[in-house]
Amino acid sequence: MTFVLVFLLTAVSLALLATIYFYLLIRKWVNIRERNKRKKWYDEHSRAIDAFLFAGGSADSFVPRKKHHFEALENTFGDFLSNVRVEGDFSHFNDVMERYFVPWYREQLRSRSWSERMNALYFIHRFRLASMQPELIRHLSGKSCSEEEKHEIFLLLADFGYEGLPDLMGGSRELPTFLLNELMCRIVSQDKIDEYVERFEDLSAPWQSALLEAARELHLRTDKLQELLERLMSSDRPELRVKALKTLAALGHLSSIEAFLNWLETSKKSGEWDRPQSAGEKLMAARLMGSIRRERFLPHLQELIGDSAYGVRAEAARSLRQYSQGKRMLSELSVNHPDAYARSIAQEWIERNPDHE
Template structure:
């Protein structure tokens, strides 16, 4: 009995050892292929380096750059990707986009249909980075397919926005109306004014998350041309949308009538007091200084912090903060005044 058990145990051990050896051999062979492919790609990169640099700086085309296999295409992709991270001139960026469209368009078109999620995502990132607009239709068709991951869907919508796709408004309000505010913001921020106008004109029809994202984007971009629109939203809406509009106005730093916003510094809502204080600081409206000094004693830390920052934005801000530091008996106001006096020192 013991002899039989030892026999089977020996067979099991040999089998397990054999499998480990096979796995080890597979990993060694695979690693060898990876190293060989890497060396091949690096060789092509060295060969193409001066050619691609010349094309990016001088424009035009070259017969020396004529990729025939995936290794050569991968070398071109990696080189263009490295240049995309450092190029700043519009002419150079345009040349890079044209090169990518010429040499990688068909390669990417095939890979967009790959069954591998990672391969499709990688291609989407490159299409956006290289701004390969000739693939716009392919990307649009892709977003209509069922079974796409959430990450793919959002990234495709970002690409369509970057390409100023004419029906991006319809896609976001009909087909993809349940995205998060963060995702909407990452899409809308890529739009230029013509496309942005569509969202502004349709503001009252947009879902709440998209409305808030749009207001945040206008604030980030500091679009003065939308000041009247944002003030109207502030007057017509309530709740979070009203607050976002106020935040956008504070970001832009321009309003038609300051009196309305001075009154907000006495609001029962700490969010409104904070944003009103931010707006007064952006405008450097001296009429608001007495109230800002009072808000430095507010019960809300956020309001006190913003009041201190706003006071510091005035030319005599440090003098005002120093006076508060020396005269107030409120320890919280003292701390906040001291913080903004020494901020950046």
């Protein structure tokens, strides 16, 4: 009985081994053949392709018809667009894209292979094929559309300025933070930021955070945004307080120094800042006081340099270093501050240059 079982297992394993081996053999042979065909086709047309890209020449001599033609062109065009800043009339390129690549990607989006569909989405992004928008929206509701594809499509639609994106995303799972920040940077602009600020309270928590990140990243400035940020410094939600302070520090502006100082005093007195969880908030407040340099901030920075959290101490020292009299003050603190940690960090920042950090 056992012998028969072992015999059967051996036979099955042998069959599997042979199948994998011959599959790999054929696979490698096909790969080598495809690679050679791709290279041969590219070599034959490289002059015409270069002339097309760099001198606006005709594409008639390298019309892509087969998979390896598209792959060769995708890589060349993709590298070109990644490395060269396109200026002036580039309509001949867009014509080729519309004529040959759009139908190709329509077909690829219907592929059963997940990776082929994803590759199509990456190149739609690379070549900015806005005419694919209806197919992308249709693909979103398809059964085969994975979470990764949805994320790519949302970013693409944001790139194309699709107005109905927030509604379209309503029924979808939340995007990862990184992608949501990226998406927000695509949909908000100096012209549109006030629109989002007005309905800030209606946005979900991740969207609120992403909006603040985008405002910081894109350096957007409006009165309404400034008012929102200063109001959020007293929000009930600690993460919003930190993000608001971080954005204010990046934008480098406060409408009222007095109001900020009052907020600072209130935060200290409330006992909230004694909790270790407040380190992020204190750190960002210190950063803000280094960004908007005022004499009246100095006593607060001198206090924060003796904080129990390393990050807060370091940020306070860094901010002090940014004041014209900062180096001298740090020298004094390195000798006179009652706290040993404060003396050490002050000493450290005398030698460091905040511009190089």
